[in-house]
Amino acid sequence: MLDEEGPMSTELEPSPGTAAAPAWRPEPPAACAVSIVCPVYNEALNIAELYQRLARVLPGDDVEFIFVDDGSTDGTYEGLRAIAATDPRMRIIRFRRNFGQTAALSAGIDHARGAIIVPIDGDLQNDPNDIPRLLARLEEGYDVVSGWRRDRKDPLHRRLPSIVANRIISLISGVHLHDYGCSLKAYRREVLADVRLYGEMHRFVPIYASWQGARVTEMVVDHHPRTRGKSNYGIERTLKVILDMLVVKFLASYATKPIYVFGGFGILSLLAAVAVFCAMVYLKLAHIRDFVATPLPLVVVMLVLVGCLSVLLGLVAELTVRTYYESQGKRTYSIREVVEQR
Ligand code: UDP
Ligand code: MG
Numbered sequence: 001m002l003d004e005e006g007p008m009s010t011e012l013e014p015s016p017g018t019a020a021a022p023a024w025r026p027e028p029p030a031a032c033a034v035s036i037v038c039p040v041y042n043e044a045l046n047i048a049e050l051y052q053r054l055a056r057v058l059p060g061d062d063v064e065f066i067f068v069d070d071g072s073t074d075g076t077y078e079g080l081r082a083i084a085a086t087d088p089r090m091r092i093i094r095f096r097r098n099f100g101q102t103a104a105l106s107a108g109i110d111h112a113r114g115a116i117i118v119p120i121d122g123d124l125q126n127d128p129n130d131i132p133r134l135l136a137r138l139e140e141g142y143d144v145v146s147g148w149r150r151d152r153k154d155p156l157h158r159r160l161p162s163i164v165a166n167r168i169i170s171l172i173s174g175v176h177l178h179d180y181g182c183s184l185k186a187y188r189r190e191v192l193a194d195v196r197l198y199g200e201m202h203r204f205v206p207i208y209a210s211w212q213g214a215r216v217t218e219m220v221v222d223h224h225p226r227t228r229g230k231s232n233y234g235i236e237r238t239l240k241v242i243l244d245m246l247v248v249k250f251l252a253s254y255a256t257k258p259i260y261v262f263g264g265f266g267i268l269s270l271l272a273a274v275a276v277f278c279a280m281v282y283l284k285l286a287h288i289r290d291f292v293a294t295p296l297p298l299v300v301v302m303l304v305l306v307g308c309l310s311v312l313l314g315l316v317a318e319l320t321v322r323t324y325y326e327s328q329g330k331r332t333y334s335i336r337e338v339v340e341q342r
Pocket of ligand 1: 038039040041042043070098099100101104120121122123125230231232233
């Protein structure tokens with residue numbers, strides 16, 4: 001007979017993979033105050049000046065400069081090494097190949113040790129002089145301060161689609177900022193703890209954070225034209241950004257209950273099938289049209305099929321969601337703090 005309290009079972013060590021993760025872990029203390037995170041791709045002409053300006057604005061020891069070399073081929077890495085030799089606050093992450101700005105930013109954030117994380121572009125379009133103001137604003141009690149390039153110095157064919165995209169994103173997300181695309185932002189590290197970035201999604205981090213309960217604000221920052229090197233993007237980015245927004249919105253609203261979307265659509269489809277079927281029978285009984293004289297039987301079959309498949313797809317989606325959360329010990333909520341007094 002199996003005895004669950006027997007000596008055999010008490011000797012078994014719980015395997016690390018199956019141990020339930022705690023619902024909430026306090027953040028480990030940050031190793032420094034501020035991490036500047038700068039993704040660079042072929043910015044050899046800009047990094048030296050950018051570093052000098054950053055170092056001038058942030059002279060303290062309590063700062064680290066993380067440069068992520070996103071597979072540059074123009075000597076950016078060598079330039080960064082030369083700078084790092086003169087300043088122990090420099091940290092360099094070098095990608096094996098070009099993975100894109102979002103991935104680079106993501107890597108920088110993963111390695112950041114500061115209590116506050118400030119991403120900045122490596123092409124001198126953002127102004128390091130804005131950083132102290134961003135930090136001061138954060139101190140006023142915000143979790144995210146997002147830059148707003150009100151006087152943006154990019155060509156019109158870049159600015160116009162961006163204005164439209166910003167409006168759409170503001171409408172869909174309900175988080176009202178003027179300029180999601182501005183790289184220069186400041187985050188408290190806690191709000192970035194669980195954020196994973198895909199596609200062009202780095203611009204949605206404030207939205208994501210706000211949905212998790214973070215206090216988000218924006219601040220006008222300076223912007224300069226790109227004088228050296230060339231931009232890595234064209235107009236097609238606007239489309240990608242809007243599609244990414246849809247993904248983020250879907251995930252945020254339905255990530256824990258996909259059956260509501262798929263099942264809802266499926267039930268609508270089945271109801272429509274019933275309605276069409278009734279119409280078809282009515283037409284037949286009233287001797288207006290025979291079944292074969294209309295496309296209605298086909299429509300009924302199609303609606304029933306789509307309806308059933310949608311509901312089944314919803315069930316599969318529910319399975320994946322459970323796998324996603326439970327295999328990683330993820331929670332469906334986000335805690336600001338826990339107060340305990342034994
Ligand atoms: N960047 C990157 N990887 C890429 C493309 C861009 O790390 O694949 C960096 C680039 O070096 C710059 C920042 O992302 O520091 C913004 O890029 P860019 O200036 O080309 O964008 P724009 O300002 O034109 O929107
Ligand atoms: Mg730029």
